[in-house]
Amino acid sequence: SLLAVDEAHCISSWGHNFRPDYLKLANAAKELKVERVLALTATATPQVSDDMARAFDIADGDIVNTGFHRPNLELRITSCSDAERPAILEQRLRERPAGSTIIYVSLQRHAEEVAERLVKAGFDAKAYHAGMKSEQRVATQDAFMNGEVPIICATIAFGMGVDKSDIRYVYHYHMAKGYESYMQEIGRAGRDGEPADAWMLYGLGDVVQRRQMIDSGEAEDGRKRIERSKLDAMLGYCELDTCRRQPLLRYFGETLEQACGNCDNCLWPPDTDDATQSARQALSAVYR
Numbered sequence: 001s002l003l004a005v006d007e008a009h010c011i012s013s014w015g016h017n018f019r020p021d022y023l024k025l026a027n028a029a030k031e032l033k034v035e036r037v038l039a040l041t042a043t044a045t046p047q048v049s050d051d052m053a054r055a056f057d058i059a060d061g062d063i064v065n066t067g068f069h070r071p072n073l074e075l076r077i078t079s080c081s082d083a084e085r086p087a088i089l090e091q092r093l094r095e096r097p098a099g100s101t102i103i104y105v106s107l108q109r110h111a112e113e114v115a116e117r118l119v120k121a122g123f124d125a126k127a128y129h130a131g132m133k134s135e136q137r138v139a140t141q142d143a144f145m146n147g148e149v150p151i152i153c154a155t156i157a158f159g160m161g162v163d164k165s166d167i168r169y170v171y172h173y174h175m176a177k178g179y180e181s182y183m184q185e186i187g188r189a190g191r192d193g194e195p196a197d198a199w200m201l202y203g204l205g206d207v208v209q210r211r212q213m214i215d216s217g218e219a220e221d222g223r224k225r226i227e228r229s230k231l232d233a234m235l236g237y238c239e240l241d242t243c244r245r246q247p248l249l250r251y252f253g254e255t256l257e258q259a260c261g262n263c264d265n266c267l268w269p270p271d272t273d274d275a276t277q278s279a280r281q282a283l284s285a286v287y288r
Contacts, residue, residue, distance in 0.1 A: 001036060003029050005056070008039035009180070012051035014226065016043065016180030026055040042187055043068075043180040046253040068183060068252045072190045075244045075263040076199040077237075085173060085201055089114075090121050092171070092199065093151070099168025100144070101151045104185055106174040106209065108155055114173055115153040125151035156185065165192040172200035175238060177210065178230030179251045182237075202238045207231065241270045 003025070009015035011022040029037055037056040044052065053063055080088055089103070105111050108129040115127035126149050128140050143149040145164055153173075170189040176182035182200070190196025214227045237247060245260035259266050 001034070002038060003032075003034045003036070004038040004040070006040050008052050008056075009041040009044045009048050011039075011055050012044075012048040013223065014045065014051065015041075015048045016178050016184075016230065018223065023055065029056060043184045043252070045180070045251060065253075068249055068254055069245075069256065070187065070190065071260065071262060072193055073186060073196050073198045073262070074267075075186075075248075075260075076197070077244070077264065078199070078201050079238070080201050080203050082203060082205045085203075086114075086117055088201060089171070089173065090118070090123075093118070093123060096169070096197070098150065100147070100164065100166055101169040101171065102167060102185075102188060103151065103153045103171045103173055104176075105153060105155060106206070110173065111153045111155055115151075118151060118153065123151055124149055125153055128152050128154040130155065156181065162188060164188075166194070167191070167196065168194075169197045169199070171197075172202075175202035175206035175210070176200060176234060177227075178234050179237070179248065180230075182234065183248065183252070200238070202235075207235055241265060241272050 005011075005022075005025055007017070008022070010017050010019040011026065012018065037058060039052050039056050039058065041048075041052070049063060049065070052058070053060070078088065093101070103114060103125075105114055108131045111127040111129045115125045118125040126140050126143065128137060130137075132140075140149070140152065141162070144152050145162070167189045170186050172182075172185070176185060186198035189198055210231050211228070214224050214231070217224065217227075219227070233251075237244070240247065243256075243259035243266050244263040246256045249256050261267070
């Protein structure tokens with residue numbers, strides 16, 4: 001009488017984790033004449049939400065959006081080189097109060113490397129990624145859930161279905177793939193409503209690596225174009241000098257009238273400079 005589909009954004013080619021197999025679920029619902037479908041996701045833009053509803057024949061009046069505004073999360077983004085990352089991360093871990101922490105990395109080997117480096121620096125940390133044996137992953141996740149291990153260095157394979165309300169810190173050691181991934185991953189912090197810290201490092205190396213991953217992937221050209229556009233949007237977000245929460249919410253169809261007051265650009269406004277004349281001179285030089 002009911003078909004429940006989790007991570008239903010995967011049905012949309014505009015979603016951040018498009019999987020064509022999800023279309024089979026929509027077809028199965030029709031073939032089995034299922035009376036009710038519950039399609040769930042934590043991160044859907046208005047376009048993705050429409051795709052989900054259309055695929056599963058869900059009426060507009062039955063779309064429920066609980067919102068994306070998480071004012072208890074302090075959003076920070078720091079530009080750095082690859083060489084600077086380890087020292088910046090260690091300094092941040094030392095200066096903050098203790099608390100459950102997830103550090104997201106882009107590759108499996110990075111999870112191992114970062115965890116090993118942190119252990120050598122005196123932190124209690126473990127790696128988690130899809131390349132580990134199942135028993136290792138389960139043991140690592142259980143240790144984190146029970147509070148035995150405070151820091152997990154993980155690929156995005158970690159966190160799906162983790163219901164731990166008191167995660168105080170979600171750090172991105174590398175730039176997130178896009179708005180949806182970023183929102184989904186930082187959303188694992190501060191679910192108890194208490195203050196939590198969402199902090200991301202980014203650099204040119206992240207952009208180059210991610211572009212190479214997209215270009216070398218097996219996805220069709222149309223999908224690759226979408227992924228490149230998401231990456232460009234994420235880079236633009238990292239380089240903002242205004243409130244970070246306003247464009248983040250706007251991407252998901254929400255409006256925040258006032259600056260949030262709880263992101264790095266609101267708390268510590270960056271120094272800016274009008275580069276119009278410099279840009280003109282550069283373009284003039286290219287033209288000549």
